[in-house]
Structure formats: structure tokens, C-alpha cells
Amino acid sequence: xxxxxxxxxxxxxxxxxxxxFGGWDMPLHYGSQIEEHHAVxxxxxxxxxxxxxxxDIAGSHARAFLLRLIANNVDKLQTPGKALYSAMLDETGxxxxxxxxxFIDEGRYRLVINAxxxxxxxxxxxxxxxxxxxxxxxxxxxxxxxxxxxxxxAKARVWQALPESRAASEALKxxxxxxxxxxxxxxxxxxxxxxxxxxxxAGRAEDIWQKLLDAGVRPVGLGAxxxxxxxxxxxxxxxxxxxxxSPLDAGLAWTIDFSGPRDGIDFVGKTALLARPQxxxxxxxxxxxGGVLRAHQKVVTAHGEGEITxxxxxxxxxxxxxxxxxxxxxxxxxTAEIEIRGRRLTVRVVKPCFVRNGKALI
Amino acid sequence: MNIPANLKYTKSxxxxxxxxxxxxxxxxxxxxxxxxxxxxxxxxxxxxxELAAEQEAAVVESVKAASDVYAPIAGTVTAVNASVxxxxxxxNQDAYAAWLFRMKPANAADLDALLDAAAYAACAVE
Numbered sequence: 001x002x003x004x005x006x007x008x009x010x011x012x013x014x015x016x017x018x019x020x021f022g023g024w025d026m027p028l029h030y031g032s033q034i035e036e037h038h039a040v041x042x043x044x045x046x047x048x049x050x051x052x053x054x055x056d057i058a059g060s061h062a063r064a065f066l067l068r069l070i071a072n073n074v075d076k077l078q079t080p081g082k083a084l085y086s087a088m089l090d091e092t093g094x095x096x097x098x099x100x101x102x103f104i105d106e107g108r109y110r111l112v113i114n115a116x117x118x119x120x121x122x123x124x125x126x127x128x129x130x131x132x133x134x135x136x137x138x139x140x141x142x143x144x145x146x147x148x149x150x151x152x153x154a155k156a157r158v159w160q161a162l163p164e165s166r167a168a169s170e171a172l173k174x175x176x177x178x179x180x181x182x183x184x185x186x187x188x189x190x191x192x193x194x195x196x197x198x199x200x201x202a203g204r205a206e207d208i209w210q211k212l213l214d215a216g217v218r219p220v221g222l223g224a225x226x227x228x229x230x231x232x233x234x235x236x237x238x239x240x241x242x243x244x245x246s247p248l249d250a251g252l253a254w255t256i257d258f259s260g261p262r263d264g265i266d267f268v269g270k271t272a273l274l275a276r277p278q279x280x281x282x283x284x285x286x287x288x289x290g291g292v293l294r295a296h297q298k299v300v301t302a303h304g305e306g307e308i309t310x311x312x313x314x315x316x317x318x319x320x321x322x323x324x325x326x327x328x329x330x331x332x333x334x335t336a337e338i339e340i341r342g343r344r345l346t347v348r349v350v351k352p353c354f355v356r357n358g359k360a361l362i
Numbered sequence: 363m364n365i366p367a368n369l370k371y372t373k374s375x376x377x378x379x380x381x382x383x384x385x386x387x388x389x390x391x392x393x394x395x396x397x398x399x400x401x402x403x404x405x406x407x408x409x410x411x412e413l414a415a416e417q418e419a420a421v422v423e424s425v426k427a428a429s430d431v432y433a434p435i436a437g438t439v440t441a442v443n444a445s446v447x448x449x450x451x452x453x454n455q456d457a458y459a460a461w462l463f464r465m466k467p468a469n470a471a472d473l474d475a476l477l478d479a480a481a482y483a484a485c486a487v488e
């Protein structure tokens with residue numbers, strides 16, 4: 001059965017075109033996904049991302065559990081409120097999910113995991129807790145909603161709509177969170193722009209969404225969320241990596257911390273990753289003529305073949321861009337060829353980060 | 363749903379208009395552009411190309427997906443709307459004004475077999 005967020009009726013009232021995403025009935029766009037994309041780059045927009053699942057990890061062994069559960073190192077989190085992006089691997093080194101972990105206090109961390117993988121992740125965590133005999137509970141917080149407000153004017157609009165949140169959130173550094181009167185406000189996001197991700201009690205979501213709307217924040221659907229994250233060089237689980245893909249081949253090496261062992265033990269998947277070095281380069285592609293790069297298209301390089309994992313039209317760059325897994329010898333600056341409808345087109349290999357804070361990087 | 367009564371349609375969401383000179387103008391329907399979302403790329407056939415009925419004639423590509431546009435009837439391409447590839451969003455703005463190509467039918471009677479507005483409306487809601 002398709003699941004609905006607490007804002008489902010609100011989206012329909014705003015005229016959203018709804019689609020199934022990871023088993024959730026979500027807004028694809030509210031009219032034009034390209035205009036929504038530009039709104040986030042130039043002004044600000046808001047996304048209902050309540051389909052993503054907040055999971056609290058609570059108990060005296062919370063840190064020890066996370067040191068072992070995820071591939072990045074939670075010992076990097078020394079001040080309450082700090083956040084960390086990480087992959088969660090299985091024993092073969094495949095990516096079970098990617099997530100953000102927030103350090104609330106020594107006895108409590110909050111993970112935000114993907115919608116489509118939530119049930120699998122929760123079962124995995126339950127099994128590891130039982131296996132490792134940690135004094136820790138994992139608590140899915142379906143009582144919470146998440147609204148992301150992103151763009152150069154996002155923070156100002158949030159403070160205008162929710163003045164009481166300003167004092168607590170004004171001094172937040174990037175990738176930090178703070179509790180402001182029951183709203184958990186984080187300087188994280190999936191667009192490459194400044195802004196907040198606000199986790200709040202589901203019962204307050206409609207009221208806060210309306211206040212943001214009244215402050216001039218434009219609703220943005222998952223369509224623009226995908227073009228924004230691709231321009232920003234951010235991976236999408238299920239497309240750019242999954243259980244069959246090593247994080248080292250998916251551009252996630254920067255999130256894997258091989259130092260340690262931590263607390264005398266290794267994180268799940270470490271042994272497998274050390275035994276299987278990187279095999280592919282995760283790079284960007286840019287097409288300078290007509291056509292749109294799409295996932296699963298074959299890429300022919302001087303060093304062998306590769307494959308596009310995510311491709312789209314970049315509204316900011318006004319051309320098609322993609323992520324691809326390419327042969328190890330490939331590098332930014334190369335050219336490669338792809339085939340679209342029987343025609344061979346030349347693409348430029350670039351670093352997989354195209355736009356940040358409204359500015360083109362390539 | 364915006365389905366003008368004076369046009370002919372296909373199940374694959376093309377519209378046709380018979381012009382005074384006997385040629386037909388072809389585009390995609392408002393319903394089709396809505397399903398596709400924002401168009402970002404359009405490829406048109408070459409003038410003079412002979413097309414069989416239901417042969418791929420053009421490509422419209424949105425942020426979401428690429429979609430073929432088929433020749434609704436057999437005929438020869440006589441003109442293309444060159445302004446559309448330069449501004450694909452005009453199809454989203456008015457799918458019946460932003461026509462894609464014109465063709466001279468091989469057999470004018472072929473038009474009779476196409477859907478009228480009521481029949482297309484019924485198949486578009488399926």
C-alpha cells in the first residue's frame with residue numbers, strides 16, 4: 001500500500017502531480033520542475049521529505065554501536081548537534097544505505113535514512129543490536145515530519161516565518177543541528193544551497209508549511225530535488241550505489257574511515273573493502289550538444305567502457321549532465337562517447353560536482 | 363483536459379490539423395506534455411523525409427524521459443517548426459500552438475481513421 005506523509009492533502013491542494021517514490025505518494029512537481037529548480041538556486045524553495053525516516057539510536061552503547069554499524073567514524077562527532085554523512089555497509093562491503101547521523105548527546109543519536117530502504121535498514125539494525133548485545137534501542141520516529149527549506153534566501157524566510165527559531169539557529173555552522181522549541185533545525189541539505197532541514201512533530205507540519213508558504217517559500221517537488229542534487233554532486237541511493245556496488249566505486253571513499261579499529265572492533269564491511277580495492281572511477285559527464293544523458297547508458301572511453309548511473313538535464317547549466325562509473329584510468333578532462341538513439345555523441349569527463357551556491361563549477 | 367474539438371488525434375498522443383492546402387500539421391497533445399513534464403530537447407525530422415504511418419518522426423525529451431513522436435499517417439514532411447527545438451518549453455506552454463512538423467498525406471482518406479476529440483478524451487483518461 002502506498003504511504004502518505006502528513007502533508008499529502010496539502011500537496012494535492014497546491015495542484016501537485018503526485019508519483020510513487022519508494023512506496024510513498026509524493027509530489028513530483030507543482031507545475032514546472034524547472035522553475036522550481038531555479039527558485040531554489042536563486043531564491044528559496046521547500047520540500048516535504050517526511051518520507052525519509054528519522055531513527056533515534058538511544059542507550060548507553062549508542063556510540064559504540066554506531067562506530068561498528070556505519071563506515072564513517074562517529075568519533076568525528078565531539079560536539080552535540082554535529083552531523084556526519086555516512087554509508088551503512090553489509091559484510092561484503094555493499095552499500096545498504098546512505099544516511100546522516102546527528103549527535104544529540106552521548107545517549108542519543110539521530111539517523112535519517114532513505115524511504116525505500118527504511119524497513120530493510122531497521123531490520124538490519126535490530127539484527128545487529130541482537131547479535132552484538134549492545135544496550136541500545138533503535139526507535140523509528142514516524143511521529144516526525146521533515147521539511148527542507150533550501151536556497152540563498154532560505155534561512156531569512158524561515159526566520160520570517162518562525163521568528164522564535166532564529167536565536168537558536170542563527171549561529172549554526174554547516175552540518176550542525178539544534179533544537180529550537182521542539183523543531184530540530186539542521187544546516188544540512190540535498191541541493192548544494194544554504195538552508196535548513198527542519199524535523200518537527202507531524203502535527204505541526206501543516207501549520208509550519210503554511211507559514212513558510214505565506215513567507216514566500218515556493219513548494220518544490222522531487223523532480224527538482226533530483227536535478228538539484230545531481231548538479232550538487234550528491235549521490236542517490238538505488239541509482240548511484242546499492243548493495244552490489246562498493247562505496248569506493250561510487251565516489252564515497254571520502255566517507256569511509258579506515259582508521260581504527262574503533263573501540264577494538266572494525267565497522268561492518270571494512271574487511272571486504274580492504275580485500276577489494278577500488279575498481280572504477282566515479283566521475284561527472286557533460287554533454288555540450290542536444291540530448292539528455294540517462295542512467296544505464298554505456299560510456300565508451302579510451303580506457304574501456306563505463307556506465308551512467310544518474311543523468312539529467314541541468315537547468316542551471318542548460319545542458320545535460322551525468323554521474324558515471326568509468327574505468328580507473330579515466331580522469332576529469334578526458335572526452336568519452338555515448339550513444340543516444342543510434343547517434344554517437346562526445347561528452348566531457350568532469351569532476352562530479354557541477355553547481356554549488358548558485359555558481360557553475362565546470 | 364484541453365482537447366480542441368477541431369483537431370484529430372492518435373492514441374499515442376499526437377494531434378493533427380488539416381490545413382487549407384491539404385497538408386496536415388502535427389504536434390503532441392496538452393495531455394502528453396503534462397505527462398512528460400518540462401521539455402528540454404526536441405528533435406525534428408528532415409524536410410522531405412517520407413514517413414510510414416506510426417513510424418518514429420520526432421523525439422521530445424523532458425527532464426524525466428525521452429519520448430518518440432510518431433507519424434500519425436503516411437506522408438512526406440513538408441515543413442518543421444524550427445522555433446521549438448530552440449525553445450522546447452513552448453510545447454509545455456501551448457501544445458497546440460507549438461506544432462512540430464507538417465506533412466503531405468500519401469492518402470488524404472487516412473485522416474478519417476484517426477480519433478476525434480471525444481474518442482481521444484476517452485482514451486486519454488485510461
